[in-house]
């Protein structure tokens with residue numbers, strides 16, 4: 001990852017679909033995981049090299065409740 005994180009990453013909530021880039025619609029890949037920590041978040045990066053969008057993906061409590069039913 002050579003992108004300079006000069007500003008905070010946007011945060012998106014997880015849902016039951018694979019995460020896709022909100023700008024170009026490409027699939028994103030997980031480049032870092034803090035899922036096992038209290039943060040419960042991943043860093044996702046767009047697979048479209050021309051886009052390179054990077055963001056946090058965070059667990060949604062509502063989504064967690066759905067899974068526990």
Ligand SMILES: [Zn+2]
Pocket residue numbers: 021022023024025026046047048051052053
């Ligand atoms: Zn993209």
